[in-house]
Amino acid sequence: MYDALVIGGGPAGLQATLTLGRMHRPTLMLDSGSYRNAPVDAMHNILTNDGRDPAEFRSIVRAELAAYGEVEVRDVAATSVERLVDGTFAATLADGSTVASRTVVLATGLRDVMPDVPGFAEQWGRTVHVCPFCHGHELSGKRVAIQDSPNAGHAVALLSPIAGAITVVPPVTRVASSAAGLVVTSGSTAVVVDGLFAHPAFEQSAPFAEQLGLELRESGCIAIDMFGHTSVPGVFAAGDLAHVADMPMPMPSVLAAAHAGQLAGAMVVREVLMQAV
Numbered sequence: 305m306y307d308a309l310v311i312g313g314g315p316a317g318l319q320a321t322l323t324l325g326r327m328h329r330p331t332l333m334l335d336s337g338s339y340r341n342a343p344v345d346a347m348h349n350i351l352t353n354d355g356r357d358p359a360e361f362r363s364i365v366r367a368e369l370a371a372y373g374e375v376e377v378r379d380v381a382a383t384s385v386e387r388l389v390d391g392t393f394a395a396t397l398a399d400g401s402t403v404a405s406r407t408v409v410l411a412t413g414l415r416d417v418m419p420d421v422p423g424f425a426e427q428w429g430r431t432v433h434v435c436p437f438c439h440g441h442e443l444s445g446k447r448v449a450i451q452d453s454p455n456a457g458h459a460v461a462l463l464s465p466i467a468g469a470i471t472v473v474p475p476v477t478r479v480a481s482s483a484a485g486l487v488v489t490s491g492s493t494a495v496v497v498d499g500l501f502a503h504p505a506f507e508q509s510a511p512f513a514e515q516l517g518l519e520l521r522e523s524g525c526i527a528i529d530m531f532g533h534t535s536v537p538g539v540f541a542a543g544d545l546a547h548v549a550d551m552p553m554p555m556p557s558v559l560a561a562a563h564a565g566q567l568a569g570a571m572v573v574r575e576v577l578m579q580a581v
Contacts, residue, residue, distance in 0.1 A: 305404050306332045308572045309395055311382050311512065312411030314339050315558045316543030316565035318365040320409045323569030325372030329576065332403060333369075334395075336381035338509065340413045340544070340556070343429025348438050350558050361558075385512050391538060391579075406579060407572045410526065410534075410541045411565060412510035414554065419504055423479040431486045432479060432500045435556060436462045439499070446498035449473045449488045459501055471495050476502065508545060521547065525554050532568035538575060542568040 308324050310317045313335025324331040339358065341347065346355045353361055369375050381398045385408060388394055393405050416434075418425040424432060433439040440463055448467040450459045452474050460470055478489040485496045507524060508514075519527040519535035526546035528534055534541050542564035544554040555561075 305392070305406065306330045306376075307405070307576045308332070308407050308409060308569075309385075309393060309403060309405035310334070310409040310411060311385070311395070311510070312409075312413060312543070313337070313362065313366075313377075313379075314341075314411060314413055314543060314561065315361075316413070316561040316568075317409070317411030318362065318369070319562040319565030320411060320540075320542055320569040320572070321369055321375055321377070321565075322365065322372075323566050324572060325369060325375040327569075327573050328372075328374050329573060330374050331376070332405065333375065333377045334382050334397065335377065335379050336398075336412075337379060338381075340416065340509070341429070341558075344439075345430075347558055348441065353558075358558075382510075382512070385515055387516060387536060387538070393538065407538045407540065407575055408512075408516075409532075409565075409568050409572060410510075410512055410539065410545065411543050411561075411568075412508070412512065412545060413561075414506040414525070414544050414556075415509035417505040417507055419476075421476055421478060423481075424476070424502075424504075427479050427481065427486065427500075428504075431481065431498070432502055434501065434503055436466070436501065438557075440466045443467055443499045447471070447485065447496070449486075449495060449497040449500045451476050451500065451502040453503055455503070463501070471497065473500075476500070513541075513545075521549070523547065523553050530567075531571045532564060533571065540568040540571055 307329040308331045310333040321333040382395045385395045445468040474490045480487045526541040528546045532540040543561040547554045
């Protein structure tokens with residue numbers, strides 16, 4: 305029986321696990337090896353880690369977790385999680401084993417849903433981006449396209465001090481790499497740029513919110529309070545799979561995810577102490 309089962313090995317799950325390890329709470333972290341930022345070569349806008357490869361970042365933190373004897377890390381996905389009648393939790397893993405825990409921290413993140421546009425998925429995270437804060441600076445003085453949407457004007461305002469030229473493109477029908485740059489096609493019109501900003505849909509990357517009957521917001525993300533509590537006692541959520549009511553959408557940021565993981569980890573400690581009273 306673990307005090308905490310942390311599902312997800314990205315920044316939210318890693319930080320939650322580190323926080324729990326430092327408090328000597330028996331913790332199991334499950335890492336499926338699937339990460340939302342896997343397509344990118346470098347993370348940005350992160351103290352001491354600006355430009356670091358996400359895989360290197362995860363490797364460094366995993367090495368740090370090894371110093372804490374109460375922490376166990378398994379490179380295996382969970383397939384199901386249920387809350388038992390006594391208030392504890394049981395999870396079935398992809399290798400067929402089961403584990404039990406007093407609390408659960410969901411940190412499985414979101415999955416970007418690629419549109420049915422030739423070349424979009426291949427360029428996603430390389431020349432097609434979603435966040436100017438994360439990837440805008442690398443396009444300083446260069447040609448940028450922005451896919452038209454209700455928020456296109458805001459994106460133009462954000463990128464105007466950075467880009468050399470900005471083109472708002474109606475519905476994108478094809479993207480392709482060429483010697484001249486990224487060719488963004490809209491119907492019969494094409495523009496050559498150095499980067500495209502677009503906003504594909506997203507969804508929960510794992511089924512656990514549905515399995516546990518968690519309340520969701522209109523965004524499709526898990527409803528949490530400012531400390532990571534979900535609508536089900538003993539279940540916490542951290543990272544871009546969840547957000548508080550005051551936020552209209554999740555914040556896809558490594559720092560924000562780590563912050564949420566730290567809060568969730570601390571709240572797990574409080575929850576376990578209250579259970580012991």
